[in-house]
Amino acid sequence: MQPYQEEYLINLRQFSALSQRERPGELTCGEYAARIMDNRARTIRLGRRNMELLRTGLFPVLDDLVAASQEELRELEEFSFQLYDGRTELDVGLFCQIHQALLSLARQKRDRSAMIRELYWLGMGRNSLVSKLVGLEMSDIEEYIARMRLCFTEAAAYLKYYHEVEDTETRGYILRARANMALGQFHAPGEKVALLKKTLNILQDKYYQEKAPSLPWERFIYLTHQNMTSSISHSREKVMTPDDMADIMESAYIVYQQRFDEAEMQGKQPPAKSAFAYYAIEYFCGLYDLETFLTKMEGLLDIADPTDYSWDGIYGMISLPAFYSQYLEQYPEKIPPRVEYVEHLYRRMLSYADSYPGDPGEGNLFLYLRQLSITFIETDGDVPYGEFLQRLLLRFAPEVYRHSRTVAEGVRSLCSVIMEDDPSFFDDVDFIRDICDQAEKRRAVLDYAMGCGLFHDVGKISVIELFSRTPRQWFEEEYEMARLHTLAGRILLEPRSSTSRYAPAALGHHTWYDGSRGYPSAYRRLDCAARQMVDVVGLIDWLETRTSSSRMYSDGPKSFEEAVEAAAQLEGRRFSPLLTARLRDHGVAEQVKDALKRGQQDACRRMYEDALQTMGREG
Numbered sequence: 001m002q003p004y005q006e007e008y009l010i011n012l013r014q015f016s017a018l019s020q021r022e023r024p025g026e027l028t029c030g031e032y033a034a035r036i037m038d039n040r041a042r043t044i045r046l047g048r049r050n051m052e053l054l055r056t057g058l059f060p061v062l063d064d065l066v067a068a069s070q071e072e073l074r075e076l077e078e079f080s081f082q083l084y085d086g087r088t089e090l091d092v093g094l095f096c097q098i099h100q101a102l103l104s105l106a107r108q109k110r111d112r113s114a115m116i117r118e119l120y121w122l123g124m125g126r127n128s129l130v131s132k133l134v135g136l137e138m139s140d141i142e143e144y145i146a147r148m149r150l151c152f153t154e155a156a157a158y159l160k161y162y163h164e165v166e167d168t169e170t171r172g173y174i175l176r177a178r179a180n181m182a183l184g185q186f187h188a189p190g191e192k193v194a195l196l197k198k199t200l201n202i203l204q205d206k207y208y209q210e211k212a213p214s215l216p217w218e219r220f221i222y223l224t225h226q227n228m229t230s231s232i233s234h235s236r237e238k239v240m241t242p243d244d245m246a247d248i249m250e251s252a253y254i255v256y257q258q259r260f261d262e263a264e265m266q267g268k269q270p271p272a273k274s275a276f277a278y279y280a281i282e283y284f285c286g287l288y289d290l291e292t293f294l295t296k297m298e299g300l301l302d303i304a305d306p307t308d309y310s311w312d313g314i315y316g317m318i319s320l321p322a323f324y325s326q327y328l329e330q331y332p333e334k335i336p337p338r339v340e341y342v343e344h345l346y347r348r349m350l351s352y353a354d355s356y357p358g359d360p361g362e363g364n365l366f367l368y369l370r371q372l373s374i375t376f377i378e379t380d381g382d383v384p385y386g387e388f389l390q391r392l393l394l395r396f397a398p399e400v401y402r403h404s405r406t407v408a409e410g411v412r413s414l415c416s417v418i419m420e421d422d423p424s425f426f427d428d429v430d431f432i433r434d435i436c437d438q439a440e441k442r443r444a445v446l447d448y449a450m451g452c453g454l455f456h457d458v459g460k461i462s463v464i465e466l467f468s469r470t471p472r473q474w475f476e477e478e479y480e481m482a483r484l485h486t487l488a489g490r491i492l493l494e495p496r497s498s499t500s501r502y503a504p505a506a507l508g509h510h511t512w513y514d515g516s517r518g519y520p521s522a523y524r525r526l527d528c529a530a531r532q533m534v535d536v537v538g539l540i541d542w543l544e545t546r547t548s549s550s551r552m553y554s555d556g557p558k559s560f561e562e563a564v565e566a567a568a569q570l571e572g573r574r575f576s577p578l579l580t581a582r583l584r585d586h587g588v589a590e591q592v593k594d595a596l597k598r599g600q601q602d603a604c605r606r607m608y609e610d611a612l613q614t615m616g617r618e619g
C-alpha cells in the first residue's frame with residue numbers, strides 16, 4: 001500500500017481508541033476532565049491530518065482513475081478492504097467513495113465483471129451505512145435505501161447473462177447481489193418476501209448451480225432463508241398476507257431446525273433469535289393467541305444468560321426485551337399486569353450493559369440498545385425513559401453527552417436572565433402558562449430549559465457513527481444523513497410522557513429564526529408553542545459548538561466573545577433578536593459563559609464518576 005494509505009489506517013485505529021470512553025485508572029476527577037479534552041483535541045488533529053492525506057494522496061487518484069496503473073488500482077482495492085470488508089467497519093464512507101470511483105472506471109472500460117463486482121461492494125457499503133440509521137421513519141431514509149438497493153438490483157440484472165459470464169467469482173457476485181436486493185427496509189413485508197422467494201427459486205435451480213458448482217450454494221440458500229425469517233413484521237401497521245406467512249414459516253422452520261440441531265448436538269439451548277422468530281411466525285399463523293405468545297417470549301427472556309456477551313447473549317438480554325416491548329406497545333391492554341416484569345427486564349438489561357466486559361463503543365451492544373430505545377415502554381418505576389437515554393449518551397456517546405450537558409447549563413442561565421425581566425416570556429407553553437405562582441413558574445422554566453438542553457441532540461444516537469466514529473470531515477451524503485438527528489430526536493422523545501415536552505427543542509434547534517435556512521423542514525417555528533425555548537437552545541447550541549473544540553474542520557475554536565459577536569451579526573435571521581439583544585449586555589454574556597464552563601465541568605465529573613463506578617480503577 002501507499003504510505004498515505006498506511007498512515008490513514010494507523011490514524012483510524014488511533015482515532016477509534018481515542019473516541020472510546022476513557023478509563024479512570026489512577027486519575028483524579030480534574031485530570032480525567034483534562035484527559036477527555038485532550039483526547040478530543042487529538043481526535044481533531046487526527047481528523048485534520050486524515051483529510052490532508054486524502055486531499056493529497058487519494059482524491060487526485062480518484063479523479064483520474066483512468067490514468068492509474070494496475071498496481072495503483074490493486075493497492076487502492078487493498079486499502080478499501082482494510083476500511084471495510086463486509087464485517088469490520090473502520091471507514092465505510094470512504095470505502096463507498098473508492099468503490100463509486102472504481103465502478104465509474106469499470107463502466108468506462110465496459111468491463112462487465114468489474115462492474116458487477118463494484119456494484120456488489122458499493123451496495124454492501126451503502127447497506128452498512130443505511131443499517132446504522134436506527135429508529136427513523138422509512139420516509140426519512142428511503143432515498144438511502146433506494147441508492148443501496150439500486151446497486152444490488154443492477155448487478156442482479158446480469159443474471160440474464162449468467163451463461164455468458166465465464167468466471168465463477170462474477171457468477172457468485174450476481175447471485176449474492178440478487179439475494180441482497182432484499183436487505184434493508186420495505187414499505188410492506190410482502191415486497192421483501194416476494195423478492196426472497198424469487199431468489200430462493202433461482203438459488204435452488206439446477207441450471208444455475210451446475211454452471212458454478214464450486215459456489216457455496218447451501219450457504220446461499222440458508223442465508224436467504226434466514227433473511228426470510230427476518231421478514232416477519234412485528235408491527236400492527238405492516239400486515240403480512242397469509243401467503244407471506246406461509247413462506248416465512250417455511251424458512252423459519254428450516255433455519256430454526258438447523259440451529260436447533262446444532263444446539264442439541266452441543267447440549268445447549270437453541271439461540272433466542274431463532275426460537276423467537278419461530279414463535280412469532282407460529283403466532284401470526286394463528287397457532288396460538290397473543291397471550292400465549294407473550295408467555296412463550298417470557299420463557300425465552302427468563303432463560304437469557306446475564307453473563308453471556310456473545311451475539312446470542314446480547315440478543316436475549318437486549319433485543320428480545322425490545323421486541324417484547326414492541327408487542328406490548330401495540331397492545332397496551334397487555335401492559336398493566338406486566339409492569340413489574342418490564343421494569344425487571346430493563347433493570348436487568350442496564351446492569352448487563354454496565355458489566356459489559358468489552359469496549360462499550362464497539363460491537364453490537366450499542367446498536368441493540370438503540371433499538372430498545374425506540375420500543376422502550378415507560379412505566380412509573382425506577383427506569384424513567386429520559387434517564388435511560390442520558391445513560392446511553394454518557395456511556396456510548398461521551399462527546400454528545402458533554403456537549404448536551406454544557407448546552408443545558410447555558411440555556412438554563414439565559415432563561416434565568418429572561419425570566420427575571422419578563423416572567424411571561426415562555427407562556428406560550430401550556431404547562432408553564434398554567435402555573436400562577438411566580439417562583440414555581442421560574443423553577444419550571446429552568447427545569448424545562450435544562451431538559452431541552454440535555455435532550456436537544458439525543459437523536460444523534462440514531463446516527464452516532466457519523467458523529468463519533470467518522471475520522472475525517474464528512475462527505476456530502478454524510479452531512480445530509482447527520483441532519484436526520486433532529487428528526488430522530490423527535491421520534492425518541494415525543495411518544496413518552498416524561499420526555500415529550502423536549503421534542504420541539506430536538507426537532508427545531510437547527511432551523512433559522514426567519515425560516516430561510518436550516519433544517520429540518522418538519523419544524524415550523526410559528527406553529528410551535530415552545531418556539532421561544534427552541535430559540536434559546538438553538539443559540540446556545542451554536543455558541544457552544546463554536547467555542548468548544550468540537551469543530552473539527554473550521555479554523556479552530558473561537559473565543560466566547562467572538563462567537564457572541566458573530567451571533568449578533570445573524571440577528572433576526574439565524575437568531576431571535578430578543579435573545580441576541582440580551583447577549584449584548586456584557587454581564588449577561590459573562591453569566592452565560594460561566595454557565596457553559598460549569599456545565600462542561602459538571603459533565604466531566606459525571607463521566608468520571610460513572611466510569612469509576614462501572615469500569616473501576618484498574619486498566
Ligand SMILES: [Fe+2]
Binds near residue numbers: 456485
Ligand atoms: Fe444538533
Ligand SMILES: [Fe+2]
Binds near residue numbers: 403407456541
Ligand atoms: Fe447540539
